[in-house]
Every structure is written in structure tokens, then in C-alpha cells.
Amino acid sequence: MSLRLLPLLVTIATFVLGAILCSLQFPHFASTRVFTNLLTDNAFLGIVAVGMTFVILSGGIDLSVGSVIAFTCVLLAILIERDHVPPFVAFAIALSVAGLFGAAMGALIHVFRLPPFIVTLAGMFFARGMCFVLTTDSIPIGAPLYAQLYRHAIDLPGHGKLSVIAIIMLLVVAAGMVIAHRTRFGTNVYALGGNRVSAELMGVKVGRTTIAIYTLSSTLAGLAGIVFSFYTGAGSSLAATGVELDTIAAVVIGGTLLSGGVGTVFGTFVGVLIQGLIQTYITFDGSLSSWWTKIAIGALLFGFIVMQRVLVAVAGRRGSLA
Amino acid sequence: MTPKSTIPAFGVLALLMTGTAAFAADTLTVGFAQVGSESGWRAAETKVAKQKAQQDNVTLKISDAQQKQENEIKAVRSFVAQGVDGIFIAPVVATGWDSVLREAKDANIPVFLLDRQIETSDPSLYTAAVTSDTVLEGHMIGDYLAKITNNKCRIVELQGTVGSSPAINRKKGFGEAIAAHPDMQIVRSQSGDFTRSGGKQVMESFIKAENNGHDICAVFAHNDDMGIGAIQAIKEAGLKPGTDIKVVSIDGVPDMFKAMADGEANGTVELSPNMAGPAFKALIALKTDHTQPQKWIKTPSTLYTPATAQAEYDRRKPLY
Numbered sequence: 351m352s353l354r355l356l357p358l359l360v361t362i363a364t365f366v367l368g369a370i371l372c373s374l375q376f377p378h379f380a381s382t383r384v385f386t387n388l389l390t391d392n393a394f395l396g397i398v399a400v401g402m403t404f405v406i407l408s409g410g411i412d413l414s415v416g417s418v419i420a421f422t423c424v425l426l427a428i429l430i431e432r433d434h435v436p437p438f439v440a441f442a443i444a445l446s447v448a449g450l451f452g453a454a455m456g457a458l459i460h461v462f463r464l465p466p467f468i469v470t471l472a473g474m475f476f477a478r479g480m481c482f483v484l485t486t487d488s489i490p491i492g493a494p495l496y497a498q499l500y501r502h503a504i505d506l507p508g509h510g511k512l513s514v515i516a517i518i519m520l521l522v523v524a525a526g527m528v529i530a531h532r533t534r535f536g537t538n539v540y541a542l543g544g545n546r547v548s549a550e551l552m553g554v555k556v557g558r559t560t561i562a563i564y565t566l567s568s569t570l571a572g573l574a575g576i577v578f579s580f581y582t583g584a585g586s587s588l589a590a591t592g593v594e595l596d597t598i599a600a601v602v603i604g605g606t607l608l609s610g611g612v613g614t615v616f617g618t619f620v621g622v623l624i625q626g627l628i629q630t631y632i633t634f635d636g637s638l639s640s641w642w643t644k645i646a647i648g649a650l651l652f653g654f655i656v657m658q659r660v661l662v663a664v665a666g667r668r669g670s671l672a
Numbered sequence: 673m674t675p676k677s678t679i680p681a682f683g684v685l686a687l688l689m690t691g692t693a694a695f696a697a698d699t700l701t702v703g704f705a706q707v708g709s710e711s712g713w714r715a716a717e718t719k720v721a722k723q724k725a726q727q728d729n730v731t732l733k734i735s736d737a738q739q740k741q742e743n744e745i746k747a748v749r750s751f752v753a754q755g756v757d758g759i760f761i762a763p764v765v766a767t768g769w770d771s772v773l774r775e776a777k778d779a780n781i782p783v784f785l786l787d788r789q790i791e792t793s794d795p796s797l798y799t800a801a802v803t804s805d806t807v808l809e810g811h812m813i814g815d816y817l818a819k820i821t822n823n824k825c826r827i828v829e830l831q832g833t834v835g836s837s838p839a840i841n842r843k844k845g846f847g848e849a850i851a852a853h854p855d856m857q858i859v860r861s862q863s864g865d866f867t868r869s870g871g872k873q874v875m876e877s878f879i880k881a882e883n884n885g886h887d888i889c890a891v892f893a894h895n896d897d898m899g900i901g902a903i904q905a906i907k908e909a910g911l912k913p914g915t916d917i918k919v920v921s922i923d924g925v926p927d928m929f930k931a932m933a934d935g936e937a938n939g940t941v942e943l944s945p946n947m948a949g950p951a952f953k954a955l956i957a958l959k960t961d962h963t964q965p966q967k968w969i970k971t972p973s974t975l976y977t978p979a980t981a982q983a984e985y986d987r988r989k990p991l992y
Contacts, residue, residue: 582745583768586765589742633735633746634733634750636732636735640735640736640743
């Protein structure tokens with residue numbers, strides 16, 4: 351049990367230590383405002399990372415999420431601005447389209463036994479390409495709902511504002527934790543990632559679970575797209591490029607094994623916060639190149655992967671990870 | 673962060689924390705959300721901003737958004753959280769700024785847009801925009817070309833990225849300038865996408881189409897990079913750029929000055945990389961005696977000719 355929890359503890363310790371170091375260096379850092387900003391700024395990343403956690407837990411990968419976010423934003427902008435669809439109807443349409451897209455990828459992966467890497471890579475190009483088919487412009491969304499959302503934030507002491515999109519993200523993380531650790535589907539995902547053959551022998555419906563996993567991931571990417579459109583108030587085809595890689599990094603830093611079977615949704619959430627923390631540190635400093643964000647995340651990733659290898663080796667000697 | 677720059681930053685932050693008005697301090701702190709460093713011009717803009725900040729005794733915090741709007745928004749929100757005295761944004765795209773600008777406005781932080789405009793339903797969300805007059809740039813180079821060709825010229829045009837505002841405006845300004853002269857006309861016009869390779873390719877096809885270039889009097893490129901590409905194409909066709917075919921463009925990057933000094937180009941209108949300087953001035957005026965700046969602060973557009981090219985090249989080289 352301790353071996354399973356160790357990566358999570360290391361992740362949490364990294365975040366706490368980082369936050370303390372930042373607060374010591376910048377007097378304005380230790381405020382509810384910076385913390386709620388961290389939640390708001392990384393809301394879309396947090397949501398999509400929850401979906402990615404399930405995919406990676408099952409031993410797969412989903413490279414299409416960034417493009418699905420962009421596609422959702424563009425679709426929403428067109429539906430709301432050009433076709434005057436009420437925003438909530440547009441949200442439902444966007445989520446359904448994203449969900450179906452994920453289901454199709456899941457079905458391809460299962461039925462034709464294709465590697466998820468290739469299928470979702472194709473999905474990534476397809477979704478990004480479809481954005482440009484819809485429009486090459488960046489379309490502002492002027493619906494009153496979008497302007498109002500900004501006003502509906504819960505004020506916290508110290509100028510902190512818990513925004514709607516931050517609340518959505520926290521709810522998704524909570525729901526993800528329940529699904530992963532308290533439902534049959536969650537158990538199946540872990541079993542599939544642990545060992546596909548024995549999962550099948552134990553009676554896990556592999557096909558149904560695989561399709562459900564990719565549907566969940568794409569639907570959450572669609573939700574992240576809705577949140578992203580709240581965040582920028584516009585739909586642009588170039589939005590969220592490279593987010594799939596940031597997401598995978600967050601999941602791995604959060605303590606999930608890339609080979610599947612081990613990991614937690616909460617760890618992913620902390621992984622997202624760590625990335626946000628590094629970015630915030632660099633803007634607070636103001637003299638460092640922002641590319642240091644990537645370097646720091648790269649170094650962290652490397653450290654966590656090495657740690658995972660060591661843990662797996664140790665566990666292998668002891669017999670099992672449990 | 674070096675200890676030197678830490679001390680003033682801490683001073684300002686400490687003052688802010690005790691609730692003292694920020695402008696009472698010696699130094700203002702400004703956050704600059706920069707698009708990235710995709711071109712030499714962009715890098716020069718950042719470099720000039722740093723120099724001007726030092727001159728005006730401003731603590732400048734720069735964030736490179738790596739061409740991503742979400743990074744720029746994050747940076748702006750982080751500047752608001754830090755309680756800076758002013759925020760500069762070089763917006764990567766025109767839309768999607770309303771909510772983050774509203775946040776800055778609620779915190780009473782003036783926002784200056786550098787080099788590009790935004791589309792917004794509420795222009796009061798930003799204090800001022802510092803940009804060049806791209807129509808004027810086109811107009812100036814058009815007038816100049818008329819002067820050096822005695823109002824008689826068959827012109828080919830290398831357009832910028834289709835639909836981009838500098839391409840539209842520079843074309844418009846140039847068109848206005850030559851409209852006064854019936855013997856000046858654009859005979860061919862195509863997009864070279866603001867790149868050297870694009871400019872070269874399009875120019876090659878123009879030369880082939882126009883009697884191996886002998887019927888072309890001048891090429892007008894929407895930016896210097898395409899102009900430099902065109903110079904190469906002209907040379908490869910066995911003609912002399914600057915004499916057989918005149919070359920005029922816009923931007924004022926060092927390579928263009930070099931080309932002019934070598935006699936291969938005839939003129940360029942500089943798009944000043946000093947966008948931050950006027951913004952610092954306006955911000956300081958706003959903070960000290962509450963002078964509301966103009967909504968649109970135009971940066972000067974200056975025409976440069978081969979006569980001063982070598983000196984200008986030497987002066988500019990360290991910036992790029």
C-alpha cells in the first residue's frame with residue numbers, strides 16, 4: 351500500500367515545497383488570489399487531465415484532447431454567434447459531438463486492435479483540421495451569458511475569487527475521484543491497465559470499457575473546450591495547441607504510471623497545480639524566459655519517471671505493487 | 673533574478689502591501705505580456721522595452737507567451753495578482769480579451785496595447801493602444817516610389833498574409849498614393865506571406881511572366897523580408913536589383929539597410945520597434961499628474977533611403 355501511495359505523497363510534497371519557496375521569495379505570492387488564479391487559469395487543463403488519467407490508467411494514451419478543445423471552442427463560437435443557438439443548447443451539442451468522437455476512437459482501438467497512439471494521433475489531426483474547415487478566423491463570443499459568468503465568482507478573503515470555471519474543474523476532479531475509486535467502471539479501468547489478459551479472464555468487458563474510457567476523455571475535453579471558451583471568450587482554431595502534452599505531463603507528475611494500472615485522479619490534480627505554480631513563479635519573477643517552464647516541467651517529468659521505474663523495480667522484487 | 677533587480681521590486685511590493693499609492697514610490701512596476709520571439713522585429717521590440725524601462729526607472733516584468741493566448745491571459749492575471757502599476761499587452765490574436773481586461777480594470781491597473789489592436793465590445797477596458805499607422809506606411813513608400821521613378825512605373829506587389837491587417841492597410845495606403853499618378857500602376861499582385869522564401873518564389877514567377885523582368889520597373893513588398901527574397905530572385909534572373917528593378921518595402925529591419933547600403937534596394941519605411949517607450953511615457957504621466965493618454969498613440973513612421981543606409985545599419989545592428 352505504501353508503495354502505491356508514495357508517488358502521490360512525493361507529488362503533494364513537491365507542490366507544498368514549491369508554494370512555500372515562492373511565498374518566501376515574493377511577498378504577494380501567499381494569497382488566496384494567487385491560489386484561486388491557479389485554479390481558474392488551469393481549469394481547462396485540470397478537466398482534460400482527469401479524462402487523461404483514466405486513459406493512461408487503462409494503459410492507453412489520448413493525443414486528440416488539445417484539438418478537441420479547439421474544435422469545441424470554434425464550434426461553440428459558430429453555433430452561438432452565427433447561428434444564434436442558445437448557449438446551453440450549443441454546450442449540449444458540443445459535448446455530444448466530442449463524446450461521439452471519443453467513442454469512435456475507442457471503437458477503432460478495440461475492434462481493429464490498433465495502438466491508441468496512432469488512432470488518437472489521427473484524431474488529433476482530424477479535429478484540428480476540422481477547426482479550419484469551420485473557420486480560419488478567431489470569432490469572439492458576445493453572448494450575455496459569457497459576460498455574466500465573470501461576475502458570478504465566489505469572493506474569498508484576500509481578493510481571491512473562486513470563478514465558475516474553477517468550480518467546474520473542482521467538481522470534475524471530485525467526480526473523477528469517485529468514478530475511479532468507487533465504481534465498477536473505475537475498477538475495470540485499473541484492471542485493464544494492470545493486465546489486459548487477466549482482466550478479460552476476470553470478466554471485464556474490455557470493448558465496452560475501452561469505448562467508455564475514450565468517450566469519457568473526449569467528453570471531458572469537450573467540457574474543457576467549453577471552459578476554455580469561457581476563459582478567452584472566443585473561438586480560435588489555434589487554441590490549445592500542445593495541451594495534450596501538458597496534460598500527459600500533469601498525469602505523470604501526478605504519480606500515474608505511463609504503463610497503466612497505478613495512479614490517482616487527485617495526484618493528477620496536484621500535477622496540474624504544480625505546472626501552474628511553475629508558470630506563476632516565472633511571471634512573478636519577470637526576468638526569466640518563460641521557456642524555463644518547459645525546462646522545469648521536463649526535469650520534473652524525468653525525475654518522476656525515474657522514481658516510478660525504481661518503485662516498479664522494488665515492487666517487482668517484493669512481488670506486487672499492492 | 674539578480675539581487676539588484678530584486679530590491680526595487682521588493683520595495684514597490686512592500687509599499688503596495690502597506691496600502692500606499694504605488695506612484696509615490698520611485699519606481700513603477702510594469703508587466704509586459706509579449707507574444708513571443710518569432711521574428712527579429714519582435715525580439716527588437718522586447719529589447720527596446722527593456723532599455724526604455726531602465727531609462728525611465730521602471731521595473732519591467734516580461735512574460736513570453738510562446739505564441740499562445742492562454743499563456744498571455746495567465747501572465748496578465750498574474751500581473752494583476754502581483755498588483756503591478758501598469759500592464760502592457762502585445763495581443764497574439766484580436767479576440768478574447770474582455771474578461772481578463774475587466775479584471776485588470778476592476779483592480780484599477782491601466783492596460784496598454786502594444787503594436788496590435790484588439791476587437792472588443794468595450795474599448796474602455798484598455799487605456800490606450802500604441803501602434804503604427806500602417807496605412808500611412810503604405811502611403812509614404814508609394815509617394816517615395818513616385819518621386820524616384822518620375823511618376824511613371826509598372827509595379828509588381830508582394831502582399832503580406834492574406835487578410836492580415838498590415839497587409840490590407842499597407843496595400844490601401846500604397847494604392848492611395850499612386851492613384852494620383854495615372855502612369856503608375858500595379859500590374860501584378862500576389863501574397864508572399866510575409867516570408868523571405870514566399871517573396872522570392874512569387875517574384876520569380878513575376879519575372880517570368882513579365883518578359884524576364886524587363887517590363888517591371890519596381891517591386892513593392894509589404895515587408896522587408898519579402899523584399900529581400902525578391903532581391904535574390906532578381907539577382908538570379910541576371911538583373912540588378914535597385915537599378916533594373918527598384919525595390920521598396922516596409923519595416924526597417926537591419927538586412928534591408930544592408931541591402932540599401934549595397935545599392936540593391938531603394939527605400940523602406942520603418943515600423944518602430946519602440947512601442948514600449950511611448951507607453952511608459954503615457955503611464956508615468958497618468959500616474960503622476962493623471963493625464964489621460966490618447967486612445968491611439970501613433971508611433972512615428974520614418975522613410976529611409978540608401979543615402980543614410982550604412983549609418984542606420986550600424987546603429988540598428990545591436991538591437992536585432
